[in-house]
Amino acid sequence: MGNSTNETVFKEVMGNYPTGVTVVTTVDENGVPLGLTVNSFASVSLDPLLVLWSIDKRVSTYDIFTKTEKFAVHVLANDQSDICSLFASKGTDRFKNCDWKLSENNLPIIAGAAGVMQCKTFKTIEAGDHTILIGEIVDIQSESKEPLLYHKRKFGKIPEEFYI
Numbered sequence: 077m078g079n080s081t082n083e084t085v086f087k088e089v090m091g092n093y094p095t096g097v098t099v100v101t102t103v104d105e106n107g108v109p110l111g112l113t114v115n116s117f118a119s120v121s122l123d124p125l126l127v128l129w130s131i132d133k134r135v136s137t138y139d140i141f142t143k144t145e146k147f148a149v150h151v152l153a154n155d156q157s158d159i160c161s162l163f164a165s166k167g168t169d170r171f172k173n174c175d176w177k178l179s180e181n182n183l184p185i186i187a188g189a190a191g192v193m194q195c196k197t198f199k200t201i202e203a204g205d206h207t208i209l210i211g212e213i214v215d216i217q218s219e220s221k222e223p224l225l226y227h228k229r230k231f232g233k234i235p236e237e238f239y240i
């Protein structure tokens with residue numbers, strides 16, 4: 077099996093693995109807020125509370141995220157597909173086009189998420205064309221909102237029949 081076939085099947089299989097959607101934010105050395113849409117998010121450990129996500133080396137803020145001491149992960153709610161698109165598209169001022177404020181930890185917090193985890197960077201691991209960032213949770217907020225789902229490049233809500 078050739079390389080391109082591997083990649084095609086890999087994308088097909090991973091695309092058929094439904095996830096939620098998060099936006100991860102931080103600030104640069106001048107306090108400028110930065111963020112991107114991420115679905116590689118996963119939980120890692122309960123003691124201590126650890127989560128992970130991975131960043132593509134081609135992302136414009138790669139150097140900042142891989143050096144930052146802290147970041148915030150927002151679990152997007154099902155009415156936040158606009159935030160998902162905003163933080164995935166190039167050439168727009170992401171923070172001018174959403175409602176956000178700085179937390180006590182000096183992290184940009186976007187309004188309206190289903191959950192927000194403020195993390196200090198625990199470890200970074202280079203892995204192929206991405207780097208894995210593991211964060212230790214220092215603050216966590218949960219709202220009673222349904223999550224935004226992602227599957228095969230489409231966004232959606234949890235279907236009614238899911239609860240039967």
Ligand SMILES: Cc1cc2nc3c(=O)[nH]c(=O)nc-3n(C[C@H](O)[C@H](O)[C@H](O)COP(=O)(O)O)c2cc1C
Nearest residue numbers: 112113114115116130131132135136137163164166
């Ligand atoms: C649903 C979805 C999930 C994504 N997940 C990731 C991810 O886990 N890691 C990543 O580096 N980029 C991910 N991206 C792409 C980034 O959001 C996008 O490349 C980034 O916003 C580009 O930022 P830049 O313009 O600063 O380079 C995802 C995009 C979408 C739409």
